[in-house]
Amino acid sequence: MTTTKSKVVYSPVFTDGAEFRIPTFRLLKQDGKLYKSAKAPDLDKDKALRIYRAMVTTRILDERMLAAQRQGRLSFYMQCTGEEAAVIGSAAALDDGDMIMAQYREQGALAYRGFTIDEFMNQLFGNEMDYGKGRQMPVHYGSKKLNYMTISSPLATQIPQATGYAYGQKLRGEGHCTITYFGEGAASEGDFHAALNMAAVHRVPVIFLCRNNGYAISTPAAEQFAADGVAPRAYGYKMDVIRVDGNDILAMYQATQEARKLAVEHNRPVLIEAMSYRLAAHSSSDDPSGYRSKDEEAVWREKDPILRMRLWLESKKWWSEDDEKQLQENMRREVLETMKRAQKRPPPPLESLVSDVYDEVPPALAEQFDKLKAHISRYPDEYPKSAEHAKGGA
Amino acid sequence: MAKMNMLQAINEALDMAMAANDKVLCFGEDVGVFGGVFRATSNLQHKYGEDRCFNTPLVEQGIIGFANGLAAQGSVPVAEIQFADYIFPAFDQIVNEAAKFRYRSGNLFNVGNLTIRAPYGGGIAGGLYHSQSPEAYFAHTPGLKIVVPRNPHQAKGLLLASINDPNPTLFFEPKRLYRASTGEVPEGEYQLPIGEAEVLKEGTDVTVLGWGAQMEVIDKAVEMAEKEGFSCEVIDLRTILPWDVETIAESVLKTGRLVITHEAPLTGGFAGEIAATIQERCFLYLESPIARVTGMDTPFPLVLEKEHFPNHLKVFEAIRESVEF
Numbered sequence: 001m002t003t004t005k006s007k008v009v010y011s012p013v014f015t016d017g018a019e020f021r022i023p024t025f026r027l028l029k030q031d032g033k034l035y036k037s038a039k040a041p042d043l044d045k046d047k048a049l050r051i052y053r054a055m056v057t058t059r060i061l062d063e064r065m066l067a068a069q070r071q072g073r074l075s076f077y078m079q080c081t082g083e084e085a086a087v088i089g090s091a092a093a094l095d096d097g098d099m100i101m102a103q104y105r106e107q108g109a110l111a112y113r114g115f116t117i118d119e120f121m122n123q124l125f126g127n128e129m130d131y132g133k134g135r136q137m138p139v140h141y142g143s144k145k146l147n148y149m150t151i152s153s154p155l156a157t158q159i160p161q162a163t164g165y166a167y168g169q170k171l172r173g174e175g176h177c178t179i180t181y182f183g184e185g186a187a188s189e190g191d192f193h194a195a196l197n198m199a200a201v202h203r204v205p206v207i208f209l210c211r212n213n214g215y216a217i218s219t220p221a222a223e224q225f226a227a228d229g230v231a232p233r234a235y236g237y238k239m240d241v242i243r244v245d246g247n248d249i250l251a252m253y254q255a256t257q258e259a260r261k262l263a264v265e266h267n268r269p270v271l272i273e274a275m276s277y278r279l280a281a282h283s284s285s286d287d288p289s290g291y292r293s294k295d296e297e298a299v300w301r302e303k304d305p306i307l308r309m310r311l312w313l314e315s316k317k318w319w320s321e322d323d324e325k326q327l328q329e330n331m332r333r334e335v336l337e338t339m340k341r342a343q344k345r346p347p348p349p350l351e352s353l354v355s356d357v358y359d360e361v362p363p364a365l366a367e368q369f370d371k372l373k374a375h376i377s378r379y380p381d382e383y384p385k386s387a388e389h390a391k392g393g394a
Numbered sequence: 395m396a397k398m399n400m401l402q403a404i405n406e407a408l409d410m411a412m413a414a415n416d417k418v419l420c421f422g423e424d425v426g427v428f429g430g431v432f433r434a435t436s437n438l439q440h441k442y443g444e445d446r447c448f449n450t451p452l453v454e455q456g457i458i459g460f461a462n463g464l465a466a467q468g469s470v471p472v473a474e475i476q477f478a479d480y481i482f483p484a485f486d487q488i489v490n491e492a493a494k495f496r497y498r499s500g501n502l503f504n505v506g507n508l509t510i511r512a513p514y515g516g517g518i519a520g521g522l523y524h525s526q527s528p529e530a531y532f533a534h535t536p537g538l539k540i541v542v543p544r545n546p547h548q549a550k551g552l553l554l555a556s557i558n559d560p561n562p563t564l565f566f567e568p569k570r571l572y573r574a575s576t577g578e579v580p581e582g583e584y585q586l587p588i589g590e591a592e593v594l595k596e597g598t599d600v601t602v603l604g605w606g607a608q609m610e611v612i613d614k615a616v617e618m619a620e621k622e623g624f625s626c627e628v629i630d631l632r633t634i635l636p637w638d639v640e641t642i643a644e645s646v647l648k649t650g651r652l653v654i655t656h657e658a659p660l661t662g663g664f665a666g667e668i669a670a671t672i673q674e675r676c677f678l679y680l681e682s683p684i685a686r687v688t689g690m691d692t693p694f695p696l697v698l699e700k701e702h703f704p705n706h707l708k709v710f711e712a713i714r715e716s717v718e719f
Contacts, residue, residue, distance in 0.1 A: 099467075101463075130500070131499070131500045131502055132498065132499060132500040132502075133500040135497060135498055135500065136498050140498070142499050142500075142502050142503065143502070144502040144503065149466065149503060150495075150498060150499035150500075150502055150503055152490070152491065152494070152498060154486060154490045154491070157459060157486065157487060157490065157491050159459070160455065160456050160458075160459025160460050160462075160463065160487070161459050161460070161462045161463035161466065161491070162463055163456075163459070163460050163463060164459065164460035164461060164462060164463025164464040164465075164466075164467070164471070165463035165464065165466055165467045166463070167460070167463070167464060167469075168463070168464045168467035168468065168469040169467060171419075171445055171446075171469070172467075172468075178463075190453075190455055190483075191455055191456070191459055191486075191487075193453070193456075194451075194453040194455050194456025194459060194460075195456065195459065195460075197451050197453065197456070198450060198451055198453070198456050198460055201450075201451055202448070202450075352500075355501075356496045356497045356500065356501045357496070357497050357536045357537050358496075358537065358539075358561050358636075359496070359504075359506060359560040359561055362589070362636035363636070363639070363640070364636055364637075364639060365536075365636075
């Protein structure tokens with residue numbers, strides 16, 4: 001049974017789809033005022049401030065932890081700088097019970113949901129309180145209680161998983177959806193195609209949120225795809241799509257709110273392309289001066305999404321210079337103090353090396369572990385992190 | 395007890411799993427109304443509805459990515475890959491995602507409910523891409539379980555165990571035996587243990603080890619060997635990962651000789667892992683080199699399939715050489 005109902009022509013007509021140009025949805029100007037015909041979404045003061053605090057927290061955490069990486073206190077770090085509105089604006093439009101399946105540059109969504117600085121730090125330092133038991137690189141966060149799926153490094157793998165997760169939610173009928181975040185580079189992976197097509201065919205309540213920040217490490221978007229961004233691909237899957245100014249907190253919030261309605265109430269998957277710019281380096285292992293200009297970065301620094309929101313909050317009299325000063329000071333102090341505490345916590349026990357590979361440790365692995373413990377006991381000075389653990393029976 | 399073939403046994407296992415738990419879902423290419431190209435999912439859509447048994451678009455990485463998400467959510471996905479030869483597009487989702495889901499999250503999340511079914515193996519004039527036995531690729535991946543049944547009774551009991559196992563499990567079905575292998579299958583639900591080999595026949599001169607469709611080959615070879623007066627102990631490994639070292643080692647300590655056979659190519663095949671481990675365990679007891687009778691290190695050919703195949707004659711030869719070494 002075909003779904004194609006095309007009209008017939010009698011000469012060879014080719015089309016490259018160039019007539020489809022997807023507009024950018026925008027509400028807030030950089031000076032914090034609304035565009036002339038724009039109307040702010042329904043966003044009360046409490047929620048607006050929760051969003052804003054999460055943005056500032058994310059920015060300060062990123063600045064401080066990049067510095068910590070530079071000082072050699074941390075093995076690796078990735079910032080969300082410049083993309084806080086895209087991530088937090090969308091996360092804020094969801095129900096806290098909706099699942100988030102992110103790529104790695106979405107720590108803002110976790111901050112919004114209430115992940116504490118302590119929880120961030122425990123993961124970054126991989127100490128004994130890290131939920132991930134120190135197994136993954138820094139920034140690979142996860143939280144069961146906040147419905148934030150643990151991050152993994154392979155790009156785009158979470159996108160079809162989000163489709164599956166949301167299909168399960170639909171069958172359960174509890175009115176929840178899944179949002180999955182990914183960059184425009186990840187959208188070139190085959191898993192992106194698989195996920196969107198399956199979501200459209202099976203009418204799955206999932207929101208695909210592409211952070212188009214212009215670069216995948218050093219590769220500019222123009223070398224990632226020839227089309228008008230990622231958004232037009234949705235046409236090919238027959239999926240609702242919207243392109244949003246990713247530095248505009250109000251537009252991101254409203255677009256995602258509407259997308260959630262389509263997903264949850266009508267089982268229509270949605271693609272949102274958030275246009276933004278990766279202001280920071282790709283990661284602590286990257287130096288963007290090798291592939292892009294300072295001038296280009298400066299243009300985008302002028303479009304800072306946090307400042308834009310702050311000016312809007314001030315125009316509503318919901319925020320003041322004093323509030324800002326206090327938040328900045330408190331947050332910087334908390335980040336520093338928490339970091340010191342987290343750094344001092346011991347590493348996970350040696351046993352965590354072999355647990356959770358399966359639900360139970362298989363005999364052959366238990367044997368490898370016993371051998372390791374015997375080995376460490378012979379060279380305790382060479383394994384300062386685990387010599388103590390190796391002594392005890394496990 | 396009812397007499398059925400392997401496909402009927404698999405279909406019955408799926409039917410029972412879906413009847414027992416409405417979170418069990420079966421999906422894949424052509425799995426829906428058609429019931430699968432081998433008919434393993436016959437009638438399931440009719441009985442349980444399109445939401446629980448359905449066709450997916452033709453995209454293996456999508457099928458397994460989707461299944462991973464479902465399993466993480468709490469559903470019990472039984473995903474079908476039409477031929478094991480086409481599982482490789484999903485290799486990333488299986489190896490980097492499914493296998494590592496629990497470990498990397500510190501057990502916050504897991505995809506233990508996942509079962510992947512895939513017909514495997516040669517002997518059906520399937521050429522390069524309808525004949526492969528890819529178990530060794532996955533055996534190198536901590537976090538997975540890999541199960542291969544040899545007959546209808548095993549297929550039903552091991553599939554039900556795979557679906558219920560709290561770890562992601564690959565279930566490779568010997569398609570050559572889908573209809574060729576018939577036998578008595580107990581009615582009702584039963585499970586066979588994962589991770590345990592089964593000693594099918596006791597013997598004293600040599601241990602002959604295999605899995606899946608190769609057990610039929612072993613039976614013929616052992617029949618020849620017994621006529622020559624060689625007493626063979628026959629073991630079905632059943633689970634490739636994690637495999638039952640104890641049962642194999644115990645047998646070889648007794649017989650002093652080991653012949654391992656599988657359809658997949660020799661180099662990097664799972665027999666290599668078994669041989670190395672048994673050599674460590676049983677060094678002082680081995681009377682002859684451990685023999686491996688496998689497919690050749692070539693892609694799986696079409697016309698010269700019989701020559702390529704580790705058939706009963708080749709296994710018999712290996713048994714004789716081992717005993718007479």
